[in-house]
Amino acid sequence: MEIRYRPILESLVPPDPMSQFKLKRRSPEEEFPDLCRNYTWMGRILTPAMYCRQFNRCTHSGVIFDDVIRPGIEEPGDCSGPASVGCVAGDAQSYILFCDFFDRIIEAYHEHKVTNQTPESDCNFDNLKGGDDFDTTYAVHCEVSAVRGIEDFCFPTHCSRGERRRLLSLARRALQRLEDELPGCLFMLEELNPEQQKKLNLNPPSYSQLRTGVARDWPDARAVWVSKDGRLVVWVNMEDHLRLVSARDDANVAEAFKCICINLQRLEEYYRELRHPFIYKQQLGWVTSSPADVGTGLRVNVYMKLRLLPQHKRLQDVLKRLRIHMNKTESLTVYRVSNAITFGLSEVELTQLVVDGVKLLITMEKRLEADQDIDKLVPTQK
Structure with a gap:
């Protein structure tokens, strides 16, 4: 990996980039973190040799490798749940400069090889099959x-x-340009009262966000744009530069996906005209601070009422084969079903993955309610 990028790396880094910071650090061997009880992907992949290679590198904006791995050191996770990536990119250059580390993290987390080919993209919502016909008793x-x-x-x-x-x-x-097509209003976070914040599901920054620097100077320069019809919400400067959200009470994934695709493409055009386009890397697709979001940056969540399936012995096997996650919510019977990855598949393919998975979970729940077996419905590995 490093050999492939070596000409790029050498052109990006001055001979001694760390000398400008005068950091009082010891040798890489002495600075290597304790990863004995670290259950993140960073903790599994990082080796002393890899750490030594990254140790004296620094991006033009001052991101060093210790900044990249800090989240995983401060929150090492546990062995019971799914592993987090345990790292963040401080800027887009981090994905190039520390490529031999980030590429391995991405491949392990998304279970897809990073190649020289540009990731496939498909935001044509007409290619999605279904998503508007869920049984609303369950979805x-x-x-x-x-x-x-x-x-x-x-x-x-x-x-x-x-x-x-x-x-x-x-x-x-x-967003002012977007309002020509979809009327809405921009609200500054410091201007929102507690009732408005609750309505927007806005929570105070977490301890993790404060420690990693995401919530520095909160709520300075944070804002939320809400369309008048309630179809679209755009978060500005929260965990990412931009986050578009389309939520629906009727579980119509097809319409929510359509709303995201149309307005994402509009904003992409507007930002390009402002000479600050969205960050795109040839081998990774769209990139943001977290390697867990590279590729498409797309998350599809369907909230389901399930009573019997969550207790079934084969559930985890089913979820793994469908390549989806299921997490508990505050409600005892409502679970959030979402795509496990964002890299390696197009936007339509990822959404289709969730749509097909939700339909199968509903069928399984109905069979369990009728005291029937679901073993024959368990899919083969995708």
Whole structure:
């Protein structure tokens, strides 16, 4: 991996990039973190040799490798749940400069090889089959979201106050253009009262966000844009530069996906005209601060009422084969079903994966309610 990128790496890094910071660090061997009880992908993949290779590298905006792995060191996870990536990119250059680390993280998390080919993209919502015909007894509501990073700016974990305010200014101009097609209103977070924040499902920054720097200067230059019809919400400078969310109470994934695709393409055009396009890497697709979102940046969540299936012994096997996740919500009988990956499949294919999975889970729940076996419905590995 490093050999492939060596000409690029050498052109990006001055001879001694760390000398400008005067950091009082010891040798890489002495600085190597304790990963004995670390259950993140970072903890599984990082070796002393790899750490040594990254140790003296630094992006132009000042991101060093210790900044990249800090989240996984501070939150090592546990062995019971799915492993998090355990790392963040401080800027887009991090994915190139630390490519031999990030590529392995992406391949392990998404279970898809990073190649020289450009990832396939398909935002043609007409290619989606189904998604508007769920049994609403089981499928309660849905949410489709997409994240994007803006070229020439550091990601929220590393950006300055000035950068964040400049990003807000760009978002304001782009969203004003969007209002020509979809009327809406931009709200600054500091101007929202507790009742408005609750209505928007806005929670105070978590301890993790504060420690990793995502929530620095909160709520300075954070905003939310809401369309008048309630179909679309755009978060600005939260965990990512931009996050578009389309939520529906009728669990119509097809309409939510259509809303995201149309408005994402509009905003992409507006930002390009502002000379700050969305960040795209040839071998990775769309990239943001988290390697867990590279490729499409797309998340499809369907909230389901399930009573018997969550206790079934073969559930985890079913979820793994469908390549979807199921997580508990605050309600005892409502579960969130979502795509497990964002890289390696197109936007339509990822959404189709969730749609097909939800239909199968509903069929299984109905069979269990009728005291019938579901073993024959368990899919082969995709």
